[in-house]
Amino acid sequence: MDFTILTLFPELITSFFEHGMISRGIEKGLIKGHCINIRDFSCNRHNTVDDRPYGGGSGMVMKPEPLQAAILHAKKKAPASQVVLMTPQGTRFSQEKAFELASGNEGLIFVCGRYEGIDERVYTTLIDEEISIGDYVMTGGELASMVIIDSIARLIPGVLGSCESWQSDSFTDDRLEYAQYTRPEEFEGLKVPEVLLSGNHEKIRLWRKSSSLQRTFLKRPDLLQKGKLDVEEKKILKQWGQELENLVRE
Ligand code: SAM
Numbered sequence: 001m002d003f004t005i006l007t008l009f010p011e012l013i014t015s016f017f018e019h020g021m022i023s024r025g026i027e028k029g030l031i032k033g034h035c036i037n038i039r040d041f042s043c044n045r046h047n048t049v050d051d052r053p054y055g056g057g058s059g060m061v062m063k064p065e066p067l068q069a070a071i072l073h074a075k076k077k078a079p080a081s082q083v084v085l086m087t088p089q090g091t092r093f094s095q096e097k098a099f100e101l102a103s104g105n106e107g108l109i110f111v112c113g114r115y116e117g118i119d120e121r122v123y124t125t126l127i128d129e130e131i132s133i134g135d136y137v138m139t140g141g142e143l144a145s146m147v148i149i150d151s152i153a154r155l156i157p158g159v160l161g162s163c164e165s166w167q168s169d170s171f172t173d174d175r176l177e178y179a180q181y182t183r184p185e186e187f188e189g190l191k192v193p194e195v196l197l198s199g200n201h202e203k204i205r206l207w208r209k210s211s212s213l214q215r216t217f218l219k220r221p222d223l224l225q226k227g228k229l230d231v232e233e234k235k236i237l238k239q240w241g242q243e244l245e246n247l248v249r250e
Contacts, residue, residue, distance in 0.1 A: 006070045067118060082109070112145055
């Protein structure tokens with residue numbers, strides 16, 4: 001999958017493509033990462049990319065011409081890519097959206113705004129989709145684009161390596177992930193649950209399912225409203241109900 005970021009601050013992006021899972025994905029040829037400096041497409045002597053807003057008011061607005069030229073340049077290099085604008089006014093990003101973008105696209109071109117944002121006419125003519133990473137306003141779209149690329153890239157087969165650990169990640173199937181432990185077996189007087197040391201894969205699977213359900217119930221009960229309970233989860237809940245009843249009776 002091809003990721004292109006259009007930005008006024010390419011230095012913010014370069015090290016992102018050069019480290020960790022993203023750089024390994026690039027080395028394996030599973031993803032590509034490009035960064036384009038919007039300022040390179042400025043058509044005036046002073047390389048300006050922003051101007052005062054019509055109608056007055058504070059701040060500056062990104063001019064349409066350099067943005068248009070940068071987007072068209074990116075599209076020429078990756079014609080099948082969708083153009084995604086980073087904006088607090090867009091659709092809220094989620095794990096579900098990450099799956100959708102990871103599976104339905106050959107490439108994505110991220111447009112990062114700065115200042116008060118971009119000229120409205122760019123939205124109407126060149127942008128396929130608007131995405132926000134949450135209901136707050138940042139100074140630029142660079143962090144947002146890296147958040148989105150990071151979460152999409154790890155879903156692309158082969159990027160995480162053989163284990164593909166995203167399959168049990170939080171938000172997959174509307175559940176939070178189960179509790180995780182590593183060595184030592186005892187830490188600050190707290191022991192690793194015995195079942196995890198048993199080597200019994202079926203028991204471990206069921207324990208993890210129960211842990212995942214418990215965490216979702218306590219931390220994000222809203223997720224349980226979204227996805228249906230499966231047969232095993234219903235059984236686990238009935239068991240908890242029974243245990244609670246016994247407690248009350250004692
Ligand atoms: N004046 C704009 C508004 O109120 O909608 C906000 C502009 S913001 C200061 C500058 C740029 O940061 C935006 O154009 C966008 O690219 C990026 N940005 C800020 N918050 C964001 C968010 N929550 N999600 C995605 N991008 C964001």
